[in-house]
Amino acid sequence: MRTLAIWSIKGGVGKTAAAVNIGHAASLGGTRTLLWDLDPQGAASFYLRVPAQLEGGARVLVDHTTDLGWHARPTEFDNLSLLPADFSFRRLDLELDATKKPRKQIARRLEPLAPRFDLVIMDCPPSVSLVSEAVVRAADAVLVPVIPSTLSIRTLEQIRAFVAEQGHGRTELLPFLSMVDRRKAMHLELCESCLADATFLRTVIPSASVVERMGLTRAPVAATQPSQPVAVAFAALWQEIASKLRVSQ
Amino acid sequence: MQATLRLPKEWDLRSLRGIVGDDSDADRPRTVRFLYLDTFDWRIASSGGRLTEETTDGTRALRFIDGSGDPPHVLPLAGSVRFARELPESVLRARLESLVDIRALLAVGECRVERQSGRLRSPAGDTAVFLQLETATILDSSGRATGEPISTIEVLGLPGFEATFGSLVQRLRALAATSDDATSLMELAAAARGRRIGDYSSKLNLELDSAQTAESALRSILRTLLGTLRANVDGVIADHDTEFLHDFRVATRRTRAALAQLKGVLPADGLKVFQPEFRWLGSLTNPCRDLDVYLLEMDGFRALVGDSAAALAPLQEVIETERQLALGEVRAGLRTRRFQSLLDGWQAFLDDRAADHEPPPNASRPVRELASQKIRKAYRRMRRRGMSLGESPPLEDLHRLRIDGKKLRYLLEFFRSLYEETEIEPLVEQLKLLQDILGGINDVRVQQRRLLEFAHRRELAGRVETLLAMGRLAGALQQRQDRLREDLASVFPGFAGPEGRSRYNSLFGGGE
Numbered sequence: 001m002r003t004l005a006i007w008s009i010k011g012g013v014g015k016t017a018a019a020v021n022i023g024h025a026a027s028l029g030g031t032r033t034l035l036w037d038l039d040p041q042g043a044a045s046f047y048l049r050v051p052a053q054l055e056g057g058a059r060v061l062v063d064h065t066t067d068l069g070w071h072a073r074p075t076e077f078d079n080l081s082l083l084p085a086d087f088s089f090r091r092l093d094l095e096l097d098a099t100k101k102p103r104k105q106i107a108r109r110l111e112p113l114a115p116r117f118d119l120v121i122m123d124c125p126p127s128v129s130l131v132s133e134a135v136v137r138a139a140d141a142v143l144v145p146v147i148p149s150t151l152s153i154r155t156l157e158q159i160r161a162f163v164a165e166q167g168h169g170r171t172e173l174l175p176f177l178s179m180v181d182r183r184k185a186m187h188l189e190l191c192e193s194c195l196a197d198a199t200f201l202r203t204v205i206p207s208a209s210v211v212e213r214m215g216l217t218r219a220p221v222a223a224t225q226p227s228q229p230v231a232v233a234f235a236a237l238w239q240e241i242a243s244k245l246r247v248s249q
Numbered sequence: 250m251q252a253t254l255r256l257p258k259e260w261d262l263r264s265l266r267g268i269v270g271d272d273s274d275a276d277r278p279r280t281v282r283f284l285y286l287d288t289f290d291w292r293i294a295s296s297g298g299r300l301t302e303e304t305t306d307g308t309r310a311l312r313f314i315d316g317s318g319d320p321p322h323v324l325p326l327a328g329s330v331r332f333a334r335e336l337p338e339s340v341l342r343a344r345l346e347s348l349v350d351i352r353a354l355l356a357v358g359e360c361r362v363e364r365q366s367g368r369l370r371s372p373a374g375d376t377a378v379f380l381q382l383e384t385a386t387i388l389d390s391s392g393r394a395t396g397e398p399i400s401t402i403e404v405l406g407l408p409g410f411e412a413t414f415g416s417l418v419q420r421l422r423a424l425a426a427t428s429d430d431a432t433s434l435m436e437l438a439a440a441a442r443g444r445r446i447g448d449y450s451s452k453l454n455l456e457l458d459s460a461q462t463a464e465s466a467l468r469s470i471l472r473t474l475l476g477t478l479r480a481n482v483d484g485v486i487a488d489h490d491t492e493f494l495h496d497f498r499v500a501t502r503r504t505r506a507a508l509a510q511l512k513g514v515l516p517a518d519g520l521k522v523f524q525p526e527f528r529w530l531g532s533l534t535n536p537c538r539d540l541d542v543y544l545l546e547m548d549g550f551r552a553l554v555g556d557s558a559a560a561l562a563p564l565q566e567v568i569e570t571e572r573q574l575a576l577g578e579v580r581a582g583l584r585t586r587r588f589q590s591l592l593d594g595w596q597a598f599l600d601d602r603a604a605d606h607e608p609p610p611n612a613s614r615p616v617r618e619l620a621s622q623k624i625r626k627a628y629r630r631m632r633r634r635g636m637s638l639g640e641s642p643p644l645e646d647l648h649r650l651r652i653d654g655k656k657l658r659y660l661l662e663f664f665r666s667l668y669e670e671t672e673i674e675p676l677v678e679q680l681k682l683l684q685d686i687l688g689g690i691n692d693v694r695v696q697q698r699r700l701l702e703f704a705h706r707r708e709l710a711g712r713v714e715t716l717l718a719m720g721r722l723a724g725a726l727q728q729r730q731d732r733l734r735e736d737l738a739s740v741f742p743g744f745a746g747p748e749g750r751s752r753y754n755s756l757f758g759g760g761e
Binding site: 001028029030031032049050051053055073074075076078079081115116117118218248249 | 310319320321322323324325337338339340341343344368370371373374375376379405407408409
């Protein structure tokens, strides 16, 4: 089982859209995928038509007597399950802090899922917290959406330092360009300079109204409009990630 | 929360909306061709699982349901798949490999299905219930439709939506002629190909009766073994996987062991004809099986030689070529009149109870009495031989001990149903462990000998790296054999010591 965290300090960078669309792309290829919605806003759960409620709330995430897999819900897409968010996750930091080794909790909770899933994608809340520390530590790779703006690029440097520290050198950082508007000269300019950095994934996710419409369709883009460029881009992005994570396709 | 209901015949997919209400969100119907896959001995079905290869709109996928209520695994396929190990590394491959091991996935049934998926939404737009309506036409092995189409609806309720699920199922059940799905489609599809789930197992499942005479029990054992022989012939010839030949050989060996050890039960003049024929069958299949074992071990061998693994490729080629030739011999043998008349003659002999000759001396003895006597004798023989072995016995002596063990094991397996399960099972298990060790020692002996033969092959002449890797392999095998010898020294006393002896004596009598 490989684990991928999708995280950014900044909000509004296309994080949840990436989590849902990449999870769907992976599942289409036969990768048994669990999307773990750790964000109390529950947007990923909403997109996949699962109520953002977890019986037992945030406590379940630190309770080692229950198997997280029991809470996984099937979605309408083959191979794609979802571990729903819960509004109580806003207190997840406190719950984690009350445990003995808070930074190891997420990794420990993931272990029993290995015989059931090929891939776990964690959609993390946009903040620097104990939760993000524990997630980075547990993940094989952290996928970071970067929109082409100076602020966003500056944030990436902070993230790089954070992942290096919390991931103990075992967690790979995979930044990718998100919500790119090719009509904007500045976007194109910044894209070019980002792609000069070899750590960036090569696939660029365009800004697209069909992604915004996911709130209405409540489905991954490829499920409703598979030929849209952004759907194709998410599939290509997943291929790149899969080869980095060595997931068979 | 899951329910599968059989729907009335006259319903078609358009009825779906009518039953479940207008809130349902239905996909367009698709025609799917289903191939049910399982091993010849039903390893998937007997675990409660179901594996299908599904083709729809020109795309092919493997779908596995494990029966635990987990959602299905679906894996897109480029071509058909025969062995679980050919699948890409994944949870699905691991699951299937642990179920089917080295057995091939064979088509055991086929149907054409009109499938429509749908779902009920909650007022908030969340998915409450998944629905799948299927109308299946079962096809026989030549692809012709058989019987009336069968419609089923599968309802899967999601946690938190128990009431929605309950009322939908209630509405469906209230309809006339709706019934719970008793016979699965897979069973019906298998039946259309003349198969029944669980109709073959490589295990010898005999139910003998203590009151039976030795003759009737032996006839029934031998008939079962003949059934196993016949069941495997086509699979050996088609070479689906190595286990057909293996099971075929085990049935041959068991037959020979039964005849050799249970003398005086069946007319001796008849046996005189058949015993040499079964010996022929054994020697016909020996070379192919040896090479099969070699190839099955190849992964293990590569691991043993570490970074020289790649250098073993030419050796593998040599073995594969030779195996193909050996298989050709087996196929030719099984197509001969000699083999056919062996099967037919043997069947006639087993069915013929005409007592136009003096009944053999042991024929009318109660079977349990004869079984106990033979098991006692076989145990004593093996025990005596094992105890007489010195510190590091020659391989030839260990080979003889293994043969003694085989005879004892076959007797225990033939007659286990005559004894209390809790008493005989531990003895079978103990002997199995012992035989695994002795078998392992013998395998190394055979493999080392073959390795030396292969090293002289013209194809490998001058292939220095391969020959060196084979040398490393021979060394590693020697170490394996040494370890097995140590295992034997620690396991044998439990079998032959006072405790083992008293267990055999108390169950099978004796001590005389």
